[in-house]
Amino acid sequence: FGLIGCEKQEINNPEVEAYINLLKSNQYESPELPAFQPSDIPALLIYRNDTLVITNFPHNGISSLWAPECKLGMFVLWTIESIRAVSINSEYLIGRFPSQNPILALRNAPELDLVFDEESHMCAAKAYYDWWYSNPIFKNKINIDPLKNTDYKWH
Structure with a gap:
């Protein structure tokens, strides 16, 4: 008896795989986030829980906080947020960066609390x-902040 299927084998997306492999090996050299499309989100979501610490990844140059490391899964979520932010032409976009950093902050804290x-x-x-798989029609979910019902927001 064996397992049939594995989440990573269910989606074939060479561009996402190359991105993830470069991040994992700390060899991602571009100063920008990739110009992924909404169709890339399922492949990216596969890595959402990954706790591998990466040290070579794009940083938003306007932020005064320069985080030397990030968990791969958190960076992937930020990449997904970039896709969403670009799709809605968010007022918070800086290039393709959806926020200052791939770091969460408490949503209702009186002061910034990372x-x-x-x-x-x-x-x-x-x-x-849950946000991605809650509705099959992208235009129905794109304006919804996936973190809306959590205690967190992007920094």
Whole structure:
């Protein structure tokens, strides 16, 4: 008896695979996020829970916070948020960057309160997964912030 299928084998997307492999090997050299499309989101979501720490990834140059490392899954979620933000022409876009950093902050904190724990990562991963698979029609979900019903927002 064996397992039939694996989440990573269900979606064939060479561009996403190349991106992930470059991030995992800390060899991603572009200063920008890739120009992925909504059709790339399912392939990206496969990596949403990945806790591998990466150290070579695009940074938003306007941010005064320069994070030296990031969990792969969190960076992938930020990449997905970039796709969503570009699709709605978000007022918060800086190039293709959807926020200042691939870091979560508490949504209702009186002052900026960044969070880096596993619980916030898993909550965001679930929120993005549920958001994507909640409605098959992209235009019906694109204006919905996946983190809307969580305690978090992007920094």
